[in-house]
């Protein structure tokens with residue numbers, strides 16, 4: 001009897017110790033948050049991860065729109081689509097011709113709405129842009145776009161715009177379909193601005209940039 005209660009006390013103490021250790025470990029992991037800043041409201045999340053998540057959603061929406069809407073229209077910029085079942089044209093001049101926007105336009109229309117309501121912004125970007133809003137701006141974007149096109153890999157870093165520091169991540173936008181290449185190469189603006197640039201399949205045509213406001217520039221940036 002005496003022996004059992006002694007064992008029980010040891011066990012209870014050991015369990016309490018384990019619980020305490022687990023709580024400390026959990027707090028440490030939650031607060032370290034993969035490199036982000038701890039806040040009073042709870043565990044933080046690294047800006048790298050936030051940008052990756054946002055990019056995933058943007059890419060998924062763009063693919064879904066292309067696959068389930070654009071691929072079903074009967075006309076794409078005047079050209080008949082084989083699998084087309086919807087009696088509508090997807091065209092850059094969609095507002096003038098009662099058509100529907102191209103995927104890149106749909107993406108920009110969404111970004112314009114999102115960018116209005118917060119410091120967080122995202123956009124398409126390319127040195128061979130058809131739309132002026134997609135031109136790389138400043139030293140960081142110009143250098144990053146160049147690096148992304150050269151390596152074919154995402155580029156991440158910090159930049160200061162005005163008084164605000166941003167974590168910025170750029171993800172390559174690759175010519176995955178013949179239509180990407182044909183449409184851009186034959187576009188009147190492309191022919192006028194970049195007569196020597198001929199896109200090829202699987203080439204990085206530009207990218208998506210995501211800018212997340214952060215409190216300050218990290219010491220090692």
Ligand code: HEC
Nearest residue numbers: 104108124126129130131134173174175179180183206207
């Ligand atoms: C039918 C024509 C068409 C097709 C197909 C097309 N694009 Fe575009 N793309 C455009 C137009 C027009 C814009 C400018 C849209 C705007 O006004 O924001 C654009 C914008 C872009 C931009 C931003 C830079 C810029 O030019 O302003 C990138 C990057 C891009 N497209 C990549 C692609 C990729 C990759 C594909 C294939 C998956 C593709 N495009 C398919 C017409 C097309």
